[in-house]
Amino acid sequence: MNIVSSLLVVAVTALCTLATRATPFILFGNKRRKVPAAILFLGEVLPPAVMAALVVYSLKHISFEAPGLWVNEIIGVAATALIHIWRRNTLLSIGIGTVVYMVLVQGAFL
Amino acid sequence: MSADTRIVKQAFLRTIPVMMGYLVLGIAFGLLLQKAGYHWVWALGISLFVFAGSMQFVLVGLLSQNASLTTVAVTTLLVNSRHLFYGLSFIERFKAMGKRGLYMVFSLTDETYALLCAVGDVGTVEDRDRLSWWMALLDQSYWVTGSVVGAVLGSHITLDITGIDFAMTALFTVIFVEQWIAAKTRLQAIIGMACAIVSLVLLGSDRFLLPALVATVAMLLAARNLVEVRR
Numbered sequence: 479m480n481i482v483s484s485l486l487v488v489a490v491t492a493l494c495t496l497a498t499r500a501t502p503f504i505l506f507g508n509k510r511r512k513v514p515a516a517i518l519f520l521g522e523v524l525p526p527a528v529m530a531a532l533v534v535y536s537l538k539h540i541s542f543e544a545p546g547l548w549v550n551e552i553i554g555v556a557a558t559a560l561i562h563i564w565r566r567n568t569l570l571s572i573g574i575g576t577v578v579y580m581v582l583v584q585g586a587f588l
Numbered sequence: 589m590s591a592d593t594r595i596v597k598q599a600f601l602r603t604i605p606v607m608m609g610y611l612v613l614g615i616a617f618g619l620l621l622q623k624a625g626y627h628w629v630w631a632l633g634i635s636l637f638v639f640a641g642s643m644q645f646v647l648v649g650l651l652s653q654n655a656s657l658t659t660v661a662v663t664t665l666l667v668n669s670r671h672l673f674y675g676l677s678f679i680e681r682f683k684a685m686g687k688r689g690l691y692m693v694f695s696l697t698d699e700t701y702a703l704l705c706a707v708g709d710v711g712t713v714e715d716r717d718r719l720s721w722w723m724a725l726l727d728q729s730y731w732v733t734g735s736v737v738g739a740v741l742g743s744h745i746t747l748d749i750t751g752i753d754f755a756m757t758a759l760f761t762v763i764f765v766e767q768w769i770a771a772k773t774r775l776q777a778i779i780g781m782a783c784a785i786v787s788l789v790l791l792g793s794d795r796f797l798l799p800a801l802v803a804t805v806a807m808l809l810a811a812r813n814l815v816e817v818r819r
Contacts, residue, residue: 484651486628487660491647492637494664495671499696502675507683516812520805521677523815525705526767527780527804528673531797532698533669533764534784536757538793541746551757562765568706572605575758580751 546588554579595715599722606699607730609756613641614734619740622647628739636736639695639728643667644735669798673805674701682719688721695724699756703727706763776816779807 506513513521537555540548558575565571582588618631638644646667650660674696675682682689693807696704710716768777780800787800808815 483654484626486657487651487655488630488634488638488647490644490657490660491634491640491650491664494661495638495640495668496644496664496694498668498671500693501672502679502790503682503693506676507679509683510730513679516809517676517679519812519815520808521679523776523808524673526764526771526777527783527808528801529702529760529764529767530707530777530780531784531800531804532702532760534755534781534788534800535797536697536760538788539798551754554754555757555761557601558761559765562762563769566766568762569601569604570768571762572755572758573743575761576605576608576752576755579754579758583751586606 544587544588549588550579550582553582591715592718596722597711599719599726602703602719603726603730605755606703606727609759610641610727610730611734611737612753613740613756614731615741617641617644617648618740619734619739619742620645620652621735624648624652626651626739628736631735631739632732635728635732638666638716639697639731641697641731650738665797665810666798668697670801673801678704681720684713685714685717685721686789688717692720695725695728696710699759700724700727702760702763705759706766722792763764773815775811779811780784780804784806 502517506517533555537551540551542548554575557578558571561574562568562571619630619637621631621634622628632677633776634644638647643664650663675690675693678692678696678812682692683799685692697710700723704720707716707720709724710719764777768774771777783803784800787796790796791799
């Protein structure tokens with residue numbers, strides 16, 4: 479490994495990552511101009527849509543070729559959602575959902 | 589308990605799910621980087637200055653392949669392109685936070701974004717902003733800690749915690765359910781879910797998210813009247 483070239487690779491990764499996060503602020507964060515109405519609208523309605531996409535994103539590796547590749551995940555998500563609808567306690571839902579998933583995966587029942 | 593202690597405690601409680609996920613994934617990242625021949629100082633530096641979960645795993649590959657800087661730049665922009673959409677919901681909020689707002693922009697990961705979307709009503713605007721800042725800071729501290737622990741301890745870790753990173757999926761699920769219950773219209777959640785699933789089926793797991801988010805934005809803008817009228 480070459481230290482200088484490794485440092486450059488890390489620096490470019492850091493800068494490009496920051497660029498993706500800062501773009502909305504650079505484009506629409508100007509102090510003198512008002513944020514366009516369409517952007518304010520998107521900012522308000524996007525979170526539920528993005529959260530739906532993130533749930534799918536975090537489950538993107540499941541496959542329906544064998545039960546072991548999707549059943550654990552679906553039961554884990556269903557348990558989390560149902561417990562949350564029932565008790566509305568974030569830590570409880572995430573805790574139980576995660577334990578259910580861990581037991582299923584480590585037990586390798588499927 | 590002083591106001592500050594109360595806010596830090598709140599921030600800690602709210603970030604516990606992220607802590608479980610970040611410590612485990614951070615350890616996995618540190619382990620991978622150490623196996624690629626890098627001292628733990630690299631894990632520390634990368635997690636401090638890059639701070640992007642999935643991209644850091646890709647970065648280990650790029651480092652070992654001696655990839656060109658152009659490849660590194662294009663890959664990073666593509667892998668992290670979803671972040672383009674996160675800031676849109678916080679333009680005014682982060683701007684009002686001054687210097688702390690700059691750190692909020694830098695540290696806007698998927699998980700911190702999710703927590704910020706769910707921050708809700710916590711008293712004054714100042715309380716909300718301080719809570720947001722502490723959550724962002726704690727999230728990065730978990731990630732940095734995990735990375736360094738993974739790189740230092742290497743393969744000595746034997747505890748079977750397979751599956752604990754499901755806490756992240758559970759976090760997204762809970763916030764999705766929370767927004768589903770609270771929303772006056774569910775159209776945006778349905779559009780987001782439909783675009784993600786269709787895109788995943790059509791394009792496969794490696795490159796579905798950006799097209800899904802672009803389609804979501806286009807459809808939300810087209811349905812603007814519906815969403816706004818029903819609000």
